[in-house]
Amino acid sequence: MDLENLLHKWLNGTATPEEVTQLKASPEYASYLEISAATAHLKTPEVASDQNYKAIASQLQPKNNVRKLFPVRNLLKIAAVLAIFVVGYLYVDSLDTTIHSQIAKKETFTLPDSSEVALNANSTITYNKNNWNSQRTLNLQGEAYFKVTKGNTFSVKTPLGTVTVLGTQFNVFSRDKQFNITCYEGLVSVAYNDTLIKLPAGSQLSIENNTLIKHANAFAPFPSWTANESSFENADLAAVLEELERQYPIQLTATFSNANRRFTGSFTHTDLTLALKSICDPLQLAFTIEDERVTIYANKSQ
Structure with a gap:
């Protein structure tokens, strides 16, 4: 048996007496004996296999990155607000201009x-x-x-x-x-x-x-009228007086009968007294002005 196998059996305690005698006869036996004595007190560390497995498994297990989702209720609120905004914008945008x-x-x-x-x-x-x-x-x-x-x-x-x-x-x-x-x-x-x-x-x-x-x-x-003057040709007097009320901020009262009265002429939009004279004089009417109240009546002096 070669020296290497013989040494292996000796260290494991499986060598026969004859093999031990053969090993002692070799020149390297003294060195082997010193190494064996120096390492006799060393022990192989005990492995807690179950604990190690759990530790390793926990490291190998993939981590799930949990992301906190935005609450659905909040999303619905935002969607509702946006919908109201869009509908409101479209509604306002579709309105007529007055x-x-x-x-x-x-x-x-x-x-x-x-x-x-x-x-x-x-x-x-x-x-x-x-x-x-x-x-x-x-x-x-x-x-x-x-x-x-x-x-x-x-x-x-x-x-x-x-x-x-x-x-x-x-x-x-x-x-x-x-x-x-x-x-x-x-x-x-x-x-x-x-x-x-x-x-x-x-x-x-x-x-x-x-x-x-x-x-x-x-x-x-x-x-x-674009030049601040209203003109009429054989117009109903009632329509003429209505136009006068549109051009001046007045409260007009007529105390005469204007049935079948027609007017041909014009009146200015810039001078109330002059406008009233333009209407009343040709029709033999008179008028009074008190603040915003205007009264037109028949001119009895004529």
């Missing part, structure tokens, strides 16, 4: 297509600016003068009828049962009941108490 002029006040403004509008006192215009370029339609209550830029159809709707143009200048008066349209430039189409009427420049259409009257006279290049 321009209203007060008594004794006029308004001028420009539409989204650069068309110009002058709004007489105590009048209202309503339109939608969001779809204006595709549908140039507005609603009018009162009186307005339009300078329309060329483009698609431009329509003015009133309780009494609709005025339609492409690009022109015209005036529309719509109050109670009175409907007047004057064309200053271009061509105007007026729809009244089931009737369609064409008005060229310099012509006027008047509808009063369901009676239609078309004038083909030459008119001024613009409505007189």
